[in-house]
Amino acid sequence: MFINGFGHYLPTELVANDYFLKVNGLSDNWIYERTGIKTRTKASSDENTNTMGINAVRNISDNIPYCLTDVDLIVGATYSPFDTVGTLAHHVQREFNIGSAKAISVSSACSSFINAVEIVEGYFATNKSEKALIVTSEHNTAYSNESDEKSGHLWGDGAAAILISKHRQSENDWCIEAVYSKGLGHIGKGTEGVYLHPTNGGLLMPFGKDVFINACRYMIESLEEVTKQRGYSINDLSYIIPHQANARIINNIAKQLKIDSNRIFSNIEELGNTGCASTLITLSENYTKISKGDIVGFTVFGGGYSCGSMIVKR
DSSP, rough: OEEEEEEEEEEEEEEHHHHHHHHHHHHHHHHHHHHHEEEEEETTOOOOOOHHHHHHHHHHHHOHHHHHHHHOOEEEOOOOOSSSSSSHHHHHHHHHTTTTEEEEEEOOOOOOHHHHHHHHHHHHHTOSSEEEEEEEEEEGHHHHHHHHTTTSSSSEEEHHHHHHHEOOTTTOOOOEOOOEEEETTTTTTTTTTTTETTTTTEEEOOOHHHHHHHHHHHHHHHHHHHHHHOOOGGGOEEEEEOOOOOHHHHHHHHHHHHHOOGGGGOHHHHBBBBBGGHHHHHHHGGGGGOOOTEEEEEEEEEEETTEEEEEEEO
């Protein structure tokens, strides 16, 4: 599979840690020391999961090798939908008049982007698609409880989009060499660790310690598995893009893998936890630092639980 283009969108409002001192009594230092977050993005009152996803598609580079209307598969990835019937994928299809595409949505918490890539891989393998558009978007602040001391300060909003083709379209394409995911609902706190009850409490993370322990373990395990599939070692990776959930998780993974911090891309300090969109946003923000021939490893962990990884070569 080949990446033909990508883009991202972030709301303009940034909420600083000082805001939460009035809301739940947590200080700037307390939050930063435990999460690595200084600010987080917040969608405006006229934005939602769909509008942010649409803007991310608009921000895909103009020099893509085909028209958006050539796309024959749209996959929306989100756990914070604006509408569960007219989904993110359907709204993107309508906005850009992509009439020949299948439109589906996937949710596996913060692993949803990696699962969306696997869905595309399956459609390509069965010859049901040749050009796909994945749109990841999270409107966490629509569901989060800011007064919650355990997780109300974690969440940011944002979206990203990526075009993937079955066959190479141009010399500028990036190659997706391997993708892997695993469901982990049976381990630890599983479905209780993080949850979103839309009409009964919203987005909460009551068992942060359990999430931390399992995220550190399984983000490493999945990254090692996907590199092994390609005959690589972790040291062969030029860069790693981890899910942006918590700087302590990212630092712990770097320490265990013995990876220098300059080989890990992160935006958690500025954006907060932007959910399943976080790794694709991070790629879109940092792609100019990645040179031809570089190998990039993505690794994610989702509430529920689940994990996944992907290897991309520029």
